[in-house]
Amino acid sequence: MTPGKKLQGLVAATITPMTPDGQINLSVIRQYVDYLVTEQNVKNVFVNGTTGEGLSLNIQERKQLAEEWVCQGKDKLDHVIIHVGALSLPESQELAQHAAAIGASGIAVIAPFFFKPTNKDELIAFLQKVASEAPAVPFYYYHIPLLTGVKIRVEGLLDGIKERIPTFQGVKFSDTDLLDLAQCINKNEREQFAFLYGVDEQLLSALAIGADGAVGSTYNYLGRQTNLMLQAFAKPDLALARKYQFLTGEFLSFVIKLGFGVAQTKAVMTFVSGIPMGPPRLPLVDASEEFIVKAKAKLDSIVWPDGD
Numbered sequence: 001m002t003p004g005k006k007l008q009g010l011v012a013a014t015i016t017p018m019t020p021d022g023q024i025n026l027s028v029i030r031q032y033v034d035y036l037v038t039e040q041n042v043k044n045v046f047v048n049g050t051t052g053e054g055l056s057l058n059i060q061e062r063k064q065l066a067e068e069w070v071c072q073g074k075d076k077l078d079h080v081i082i083h084v085g086a087l088s089l090p091e092s093q094e095l096a097q098h099a100a101a102i103g104a105s106g107i108a109v110i111a112p113f114f115f116k117p118t119n120k121d122e123l124i125a126f127l128q129k130v131a132s133e134a135p136a137v138p139f140y141y142y143h144i145p146l147l148t149g150v151k152i153r154v155e156g157l158l159d160g161i162k163e164r165i166p167t168f169q170g171v172k173f174s175d176t177d178l179l180d181l182a183q184c185i186n187k188n189e190r191e192q193f194a195f196l197y198g199v200d201e202q203l204l205s206a207l208a209i210g211a212d213g214a215v216g217s218t219y220n221y222l223g224r225q226t227n228l229m230l231q232a233f234a235k236p237d238l239a240l241a242r243k244y245q246f247l248t249g250e251f252l253s254f255v256i257k258l259g260f261g262v263a264q265t266k267a268v269m270t271f272v273s274g275i276p277m278g279p280p281r282l283p284l285v286d287a288s289e290e291f292i293v294k295a296k297a298k299l300d301s302i303v304w305p306d307g308d
């Protein structure tokens with residue numbers, strides 16, 4: 001891992017591999033790391049988040065996964081960010097301490113979503129209590145209002161946040177409110193924070209307003225193509241960048257119509273990478289055979305601009 005290197009580019013929101021009987025399957029994580037690096041050119045991971053079913057795992061499982069990713073990512077990955085958010089503050093603090101002890105390159109925290117913070121001060125108070133348990137580890141707020149129901153705008157959260165949370169490093173912004181994102185970036189004059197976008201189907205729009213990179217589920221299996229989009233954007237060759245975005249959008253809008261979530265992501269990753277991701281944990285249920293056949297046919301039918 002590369003200490004101190006600003007987080008940018010693509011970050012794969014990792015899937016949690018499971019055995020057919022629903023136990024976490026640590027044995028494939030080494031292969032998973034190699035696959036991301038060599039086949040997808042993705043060298044950053046975000047572990048135990050939404051895609052990783054982090055909130056459906058127990059504390060012990062979350063620690064084991066964090067340890068395995070840090071261990072297998074050593075000398076191969078640039079950043080291993082561990083999501084340590086939980087409904088219970090002490091659990092979140094315990095996970096933050098653990099992430100620090102194992103040498104994670106960052107931690108992230110989602111807003112608590114059963115008893116919810118009702119304003120930014122309550123949210124910051126919670127985040128601060130977690131961040132302070134890992135005082136040397138970069139801290140990211142994980143904003144995903146569609147799932148948490150916590151709709152506090154991030155722009156307001158940034159005011160004075162560095163004084164409250166000295167390790168604050170940026171935001172994983174998983175929302176379609178690009179005005180809020182734009183205002184965050186506009187405020188970030190000294191570019192001290194990283195803004196990582198989390199709605200993969202509209203990443204290009206976020207790049208246009210200055211996002212530093214992206215965290216998402218599709219970078220597990222479309223990382224190579226999305227990296228080519230990032231390169232085209234940087235060149236700049238906007239027409240080419242759009243082609244990549246339109247094609248990933250074509251795939252995603254197809255699967256979203258079929259019903260797409262973490263279970264389906266596990267199935268897609270299994271057929272694309274050949275690494276068994278296993279079933280999701282209840283209340284999520286396995287993708288249907290019909291979904292798998294249709295999603296595979298759709299992905300195979302796409303001709304990417306680089307001819308692959």
Ligand SMILES: CC(=O)N[C@@H]([C@@H](O)[C@H](O)[C@H](O)CO)[C@@H](O)CC(=O)C(=O)O
Nearest residue numbers: 013049050051174198199200215216217
């Ligand atoms: C709601 C959701 O799962 N969003 C995904 C996206 O990558 C999403 O799968 C993608 O944009 C396809 O809709 C990420 O933002 C989640 C994520 O990064 C995570 O797993 O922590």
